[in-house]
Amino acid sequence: MTMSDEPASQREWLTSQLLAAARHVNGTVTGQQVFGWHDRTLGARIDTTDGPRWLRVTSEHHRWAGADSWTGTSDATGAAFACVPKPALIEVREWPVGEHRVRAELMDYVSDPAIAEDMVLRRPVDLSHEWWTALAQGLAAVTRVRDTKRVIIGDDVLRHRLLAAFGVDIDTGRLDWSCAHGDLHWGNLTAPTPWMLDWEHWGWAPSGYDAAVLYCASLLQPDTAEQVHERFADRLDTYSGRIAQLAAITKLLCRVEDGDHLDLARPLHQHAATVLRHL
Structure with missing residues (x-):
């Protein structure tokens, strides 16, 4: 299977990989799907026997899979990050699909919502x-x-x-x-x-x-x-x-x-x- 350049096909393809990843960890997608910038990533809440989790998938051509951005989440672990307020990484899985490689990251679920829908703040916020x-x-x-x-x-x-x-x-x-x-x-x-x-x-x-x-x-x-x-x-x-x-x-x-x-x-x-x- 290869990836299409069409945005709709890209979203459909990532959704299929998210569902496959959820099956790998015996989870069910229950939350709203959140696509990253230019649909490079897709994440959603899943429910597992251990409680709610956040599942995120991304894909790259196999030539580029393994760069810093590919392993950023798993690199940001260990004692050095113990005092950093970030969701804990629980599990990582990877698999090939044609010439591409898919990476799924299972993390703790954070119930607090993001402050903005994208990177830019367009409304007043009252932060304590x-x-x-x-x-x-x-x-x-x-x-x-x-x-x-x-x-x-x-x-x-x-x-x-x-x-x-x-x-x-x-x-x-x-x-x-x-x-x-x-x-x-x-x-x-x-x-x-x-x-x-x-x-x-x-x-x-x-x-x-x-x-x-x-x-x-x-x-x-x-x-x-x-x-x-x-x-x-x-x-x-x-x-x-x-x-x-x-x-x-x-x-x-x-x-x-x-x-x-x-x-x-x-x-x-x-x-x-x-x-x-x-x-």
Whole structure:
């Protein structure tokens, strides 16, 4: 069996793989199916004899299966992540389908809903002081992870990307680096408990990268953006933090180029101009 480029066929194909994965773990799909960006992934609640679980499937051509994004969830386990608020991984299964490989990940089920349907915040949210404190503690725990070779964006790629986008040649020698979630936006955070979802892309990045992505994803809600800045000013208002913001801006502008979040383009460019003035 091969995958079609047609979106409807892709969804149908992923749904069939989700159902197959559920049978593998003796579960029944009972929750709403949630497709990831450009239908790359599909997840849903399943009910098992051990209680509710979250089951997620993805697929890649066998040549690319095994890259960092393929193993991100299983790499984000162990003692180093004990203090990170993330669903526990229970089991991983893989199988071939034609030239493709399917990966299914069974995780603890989180009942708290995601704050937004996608990465960008488009409505006001009322998050408690305890929520922000727990998020900050979780992100601090991620930055303490050291034993990995995973990289979200390396120094050469970062330098070339920002030179192309903004005409600025950054001094990579001044950068501080730490591990980050890598895709920390409002569709990957829950409330009232701030669980961090979707660990495909975590790894090394300029310090402050997670706060930068969250800030940029908040620009359509200035009050929330200000809260993000206030909570993480110690990371954002540094040379590394400002470079991280420019990197986050390029990440989101790539989505705009693909036709997503068009209403975010102007605020992103305006924020980039502000950041560049303070470099």
